[in-house]
Amino acid sequence: MIKLKNKKECTGCAACYNICPTKCIEMEADKEGFKYPFVDKGVCIKCGKCIGVCPQLKRQKNTDEKHEVYVCVNNDNQDVERSSSGGIFVLLARQILSAKGVVYGAAMDNDYQLKHTRVDNIDELEKLLKSKYIQSDIGFTYKYVKEDLTKNRNVLFCGTPCQISGLNNYLGKRYDNLLLVDFACHGVPSQKVFNEYLKCRNLNKCKHNYEISFRDKVNGWEEFGMSIRENNKIIYSKDRREDTFLKVFLNDIALRESCYTCIYKKSERISDITLADAWCINEYDANLYNSKGTSLIIIHTLNGEHTFAKIRNKMCINSVAEEYVIKYSYGMFHQPIKDRRRRKFYKQLGKKSFDKLAVKYDGINFITRVERKLNRTKKKYIKF
Ligand SMILES: Cc1cc2nc3c(=O)[nH]c(=O)nc-3n(C[C@H](O)[C@H](O)[C@H](O)COP(=O)(O)OP(=O)(O)OC[C@H]3O[C@@H](n4cnc5c(N)ncnc54)[C@H](O)[C@@H]3O)c2cc1C
Known part of the structure; x- marks a missing residue:
């Protein structure tokens, strides 16, 4: 029966939920709004499958057969x-x-609940695009992926590194027709944080056609912000320094507990391809800078290289030195430093208006600031 020594280690990847043969595991949200597995002991047959697939109990080997690093922009x-x-x-x-x-x-x-979703046609692809800065609900996605794989369909699964790890363990073997894509993940707040934020935006609950962007580029890629559109018209827009949700996200005060000890913060991955923002690329190679966005990508496997080769002619691309990645891709290597007020923040979440709470917990206290500075100096010791 699945039980981690420390609840804080559980990433909520839901591999145990997907593998359980008696469906005695439910993923239930705790007070902070993060989902954790709960076992119905009366139904559990103690088969141990949940323990066998837990990425925190059964660590995976990196897939790195290759190690190609590029900066690129879609044409x-x-x-x-x-x-x-x-x-x-x-x-x-x-x-x-x-x-x-x-x-x-x-x-x-x-x-406006974030869920892992299957798309099998180009018309529906739009809804998967762009980063949404909360933890997505995996549901029974791993089961559906396996069904598609065994029907010999080509599958691309994109998710946080811990979700990739959950899927890998659930499947138990590599499939040639599966492409795993992860990203340099900063960490994830809970759905509850976003729900509370939305209450302050006074959206009409009967309408379901609002288009929410966590990475609106009206003021450019670096100056991204939050926007809400109704019928293509902007009804709310604030940049990342002003929007209360983005402030809370970027301050690291509301991330899942396991994000602060994330085991995937390294260049070697268990995916085929890793995507990230190529921050500060204009300082390194101005030719590759695009004011609407530039990507950093790392290819780890032959499978990743094979698929990437087919799209190479659709982008402007150049290889970059590892020093650039180490210097600028903070999210790839560094665990976020927990703001010491995190517990208090979550205790008050839902009791006070989100906007007021975000203002109250704005800024970073002195000790956290020092801890973060020390964390950044670690880059000298990063192994690439
Ligand atoms: C929570 C989060 C944190 C991130 N932190 C960093 C960081 O610190 N540094 C950095 O360089 N890059 C980070 N990224 C990655 C970056 O924002 C881009 O998503 C990535 O560079 C790919 O960009 P793109 O333009 O190719 O694709 P995009 O159009 O952005 O597509 C991204 C893919 O990510 C999936 N996705 C979106 N949100 C989630 C989610 N919450 N959970 C799982 N999958 C999701 C989408 O379905 C889509 O498949 C983060 C992304 C997310 C979702």
């Missing part, structure tokens, strides 16, 4: 505009869909 400006970084995910996804494959990624449902 189609519209694609770049509607993606978070340089629009590389959309190219990979189209490549898989054009070969009658399926793509899994995170999409908002009609009630």
